[in-house]
Amino acid sequence: MSAVLRAEGLTRVLPGDVPVTLVEDITLEIEEGEFVAIMGPSGSGKSSLLYLLGLLDMPTGGKILLNGKDTQGLSEDELADVRLRQLGFVFQFHFLLGEFSALDNVLLPVRKLGLLPEKEAVDRGLELLGALGLADQAKKLPGQMSGGQRQRVAVARALANDPLILFADEPTGALDTKSSENLRTIFGDLSRNQKRTIVTVTHDPSFAKAADRVLFLVDGKLQPPERAADLFAVSVR
Amino acid sequence: MNLAVSIALSHLSSHRRQTLVSLLGITLGVAFFMAVTSLMQGSDADFIRRLVDGSPHVTVYDEYREPRPQPVFEAYANATVELRSLKPRTEVRGIRQYKEKLEFIASLPHVRVAPALQGQAIVTFAGKDLGATINGVVPDLMRRVSTIDEHFIEGSLESLAANPDGIVLGSGLAEKFRVGMGKNVTVASPVGVVRTMKVVGLFRTGNAPIDESQAYVLLKRSQNLLNRPNAANRFILQLDDPYEAPEAAKVVEAAVGYKAQSWQEASQDLISLLKVRRIIMNSVVSAILIVASFGIYNVISTVVLEKTRDIAIMKSVGFHARAILLIFLIEGAIVGAIGSVFGVALGLSMMEALASVQIKTPFNTEPTYIPLDWGWSPIVMGIGFAMASALAAAYLPARKGASVHPVDILRGAA
Numbered sequence: 001m002s003a004v005l006r007a008e009g010l011t012r013v014l015p016g017d018v019p020v021t022l023v024e025d026i027t028l029e030i031e032e033g034e035f036v037a038i039m040g041p042s043g044s045g046k047s048s049l050l051y052l053l054g055l056l057d058m059p060t061g062g063k064i065l066l067n068g069k070d071t072q073g074l075s076e077d078e079l080a081d082v083r084l085r086q087l088g089f090v091f092q093f094h095f096l097l098g099e100f101s102a103l104d105n106v107l108l109p110v111r112k113l114g115l116l117p118e119k120e121a122v123d124r125g126l127e128l129l130g131a132l133g134l135a136d137q138a139k140k141l142p143g144q145m146s147g148g149q150r151q152r153v154a155v156a157r158a159l160a161n162d163p164l165i166l167f168a169d170e171p172t173g174a175l176d177t178k179s180s181e182n183l184r185t186i187f188g189d190l191s192r193n194q195k196r197t198i199v200t201v202t203h204d205p206s207f208a209k210a211a212d213r214v215l216f217l218v219d220g221k222l223q224p225p226e227r228a229a230d231l232f233a234v235s236v237r
Numbered sequence: 238m239n240l241a242v243s244i245a246l247s248h249l250s251s252h253r254r255q256t257l258v259s260l261l262g263i264t265l266g267v268a269f270f271m272a273v274t275s276l277m278q279g280s281d282a283d284f285i286r287r288l289v290d291g292s293p294h295v296t297v298y299d300e301y302r303e304p305r306p307q308p309v310f311e312a313y314a315n316a317t318v319e320l321r322s323l324k325p326r327t328e329v330r331g332i333r334q335y336k337e338k339l340e341f342i343a344s345l346p347h348v349r350v351a352p353a354l355q356g357q358a359i360v361t362f363a364g365k366d367l368g369a370t371i372n373g374v375v376p377d378l379m380r381r382v383s384t385i386d387e388h389f390i391e392g393s394l395e396s397l398a399a400n401p402d403g404i405v406l407g408s409g410l411a412e413k414f415r416v417g418m419g420k421n422v423t424v425a426s427p428v429g430v431v432r433t434m435k436v437v438g439l440f441r442t443g444n445a446p447i448d449e450s451q452a453y454v455l456l457k458r459s460q461n462l463l464n465r466p467n468a469a470n471r472f473i474l475q476l477d478d479p480y481e482a483p484e485a486a487k488v489v490e491a492a493v494g495y496k497a498q499s500w501q502e503a504s505q506d507l508i509s510l511l512k513v514r515r516i517i518m519n520s521v522v523s524a525i526l527i528v529a530s531f532g533i534y535n536v537i538s539t540v541v542l543e544k545t546r547d548i549a550i551m552k553s554v555g556f557h558a559r560a561i562l563l564i565f566l567i568e569g570a571i572v573g574a575i576g577s578v579f580g581v582a583l584g585l586s587m588m589e590a591l592a593s594v595q596i597k598t599p600f601n602t603e604p605t606y607i608p609l610d611w612g613w614s615p616i617v618m619g620i621g622f623a624m625a626s627a628l629a630a631a632y633l634p635a636r637k638g639a640s641v642h643p644v645d646i647l648r649g650a651a
Contacts, residue, residue, distance in 0.1 A: 054553075056643055056644050057644045077558075081555065083553065083554065084554065089553050089554070095546055097244070097247065097547050099248070099251050100247060104243075108551070108554060112554065157554075
C-alpha cells in the first residue's frame with residue numbers, strides 16, 4: 001500500500017487580535033484503501049483538520065501531498081479542480097441543492113466535470129443511487145426525503161466522480177440511530193468491498209469502530225497511537 | 238441544459254414572487270424607455286425635418302464671412318500701420334457673376350441649387366399698405382430645392398411661370414389684405430419701381446412670420462422691381478443628405494467666396510436646445526431602468542444570502558469562484574432578458590397607442606399625430622440598457638456569492 005495523502009507539520013492558525021490555533025504540527029499519512037476515523041472532544045480541531053486534508057482550507061504552516069504531489073502554492077481554482085476530480089465530501093448536514101432532484105444533486109459534480117455524455121452521466125447517477133438503496137427516490141426533491149435518505153444522496157454525490165479519497169465530517173451527526181446504522185454499513189461496505197480511501201470525523205465510537213485506524217485529536221494536536229487507543233477505549237465506554 | 242443556467246433558473250423559481258416583481262420592473266422600465274425614447278427621437282426627427290424642409294440646407298448670401306482686409310495691411314504685414322479717415326466703398330449688392338457660380342455649384346454631386354433675389358417691397362391693396370419680402374425665383378429650380386410647392390393652398394409655382402406678372406402671397410399676408418386669387422395688388426420697391434401684379438397663388442407653411450411676410454415672384458420680375466438686372470443675392474442649396482450641409486457649405490464658400498451658411502449653423506440655438514432636451518430625456522428614462530434594476534439586485538441579494546450553503550457545497554464540490562459569479566450573473570441576465578422581451582412587446586403597444594393620438598390645433602385643419610421613431614434604436618437601446626443595468630445589479634451580490642469561503646459556512650453550520 002502507498003500513501004495517497006500525506007500531511008507534514010500541518011498547522012492552521014486563525015489570525016486576529018488573539019490568534020487561534022486550530023491544528024498544530026500534524027504529520028500523518030493515509031494509505032490507499034484505508035478507512036481512517038478522526039475523533040476527539042468538541043473544539044479539538046477535527047473538522048479543521050478534515051478541511052485542511054480535503055483542500056477546502058489552506059494551512060498556515062506545513063504541507064499536504066496528494067498522491068505524492070505537493071498542493072502548496074496551488075491557486076484556488078487549481079484546488080477546486082483537484083477537489084472536483086479527486087476528492088469527495090459528505091458533511092454533517094446533507095447540503096443538497098433544494099430545488100434539484102436527488103439524481104440531479106448526484107450529477108452535480110459529474111456535470112461540472114463534463115467528461116461523461118449526459119446519458120452515461122444519468123446512468124452513473126442512477127447506479128450510485130441504486131447501490132445506496134435509493135433507486136426509487138431519484139426524481140424526488142430533498143425536501144421529500146428523510147434525513148437518512150438525504151445523507152445517502154450526499155454520499156452518492158461524493159462518489160459521483162469516483163474520488164481518490166472520500167472525506168466525511170460527522171456524517172451521522174444529524175441522523176437518528178437507524179439511519180446512522182445504515183450509513184455505517186454503507187461506509188463499511190465502501191471500505192471493505194470497494195477499497196475506497198475514507199477519512200471521516202466522528203463523535204460516534206460505533207462508527208469509528210468500522211475504521212481501520214482511529215486518530216485522536218486533543219487541542220489541535222494529534223495524539224500518539226498508544227494514547228489514541230486509550231482515548232478511544234474511554235470513548236467507547 | 239447548461240449546469241449554470243439550470244442552477245440559476247432553480248434559484249429564480251425558488252423566489253417566484255420576487256422574481257416576478259423584478260421582471261415587472263424591467264418590463265415596465267423597458268416599455269417606458271422605448272416609448273419615451275421613440276417619442277423624443279420621433280419629435281426630434283420631426284423637428285429637424287421641419288427645420289430642414291422649411292429652410293435651405295445651405296444658403297449662399299451676397300456677403301462675406303470676414304471683412305476683406307485693407308490692402309495696406311497685407312502689403313506691410315509686419316509693420317504697425319494706422320489707417321485714418323477710412324471711407325467704406327459703396328458696393329453693388331448681389332452675387333457677382335452669379336450664373337457662373339451657380340453653374341459651378343450645380344455641377345457638385347448630390348447638390349441642387351436655385352438662385353433667388355430677395356428684397357423688401359410695399360404691397361398695396363384696397364388702400365392698405367404692408368411691407369413684404371419679395372422672393373424672385375425660377376419656379377423650375379425653386380421646386381427642386383424647396384418644399385414650398387407642398388404648402389400651396391391655391392395655385393402653384395407653375396402659375397408664376399405662366400403669368401410673368403403674377404405674385405404668390407403667404408396666407409397671413411393675404412388675410413391681412415383680405416385679398417384672394419386673381420386680384421391685382423400693387424408692389425412698390427424701395428428704388429421706386431411700381432408694378433401691378435396678379436395674385437396667382439397662396440401658400441401656408443404654418444410658420445406665421447413666413448406666412449405673413451413672404452411673397453414669390455419670378456426672378457426676372459424681382460430684378461425689374463429692385464432695379465438689379467441679371468442679379469441674384471441668394472443661392473438656395475438642397476442636398477441629398479442634409480447632414481452633409483456643413484461640409485458642403487465649406488466647399489461652396491471656399492469656391493465662390495461668399496458666405497455659405499448651413500442649416501445647422503443657422504439654427505445653432507435650436508440644435509443646442511434639442512441636445513439639452515435629449516440629455517434630460519435620457520436621464521429620465523435611464524432612471525426608470527436604474528430603479529427597476531434595484532428589483533434584480535434585491536432578488537439576487539436574497540438568493541445569495543439564502544443560498545450561501547449551496548454556494549459552499551458547490552465550491553467544496555469543485556466549482557470555481559467565477560463559476561459561482563457566472564450563475565448569479567446569469568440570473569440577472571435571465572430576468573433582464575425576459576423582462577426585455579415583455580418590455581419590448583408592451584413598449585410597442587404603448588407606441589401604437591401614442592401613435593394613434595390625434596392632435597388638432599386651432600390653426601391647422603389637418604389632423605396631426607404624435608411623431609414616433611419606429612426604428613430599431615429605441616428597442617436596441619431599451620434592451621441594451623435593461624441588460625446592462627440587470628447585469629450591474631446582479632454583479633454586486635454575485636461577487637459576494639463568489640467570494641464565499643466554504644469553510645466559513647461549513648464551520649458555521651456544524
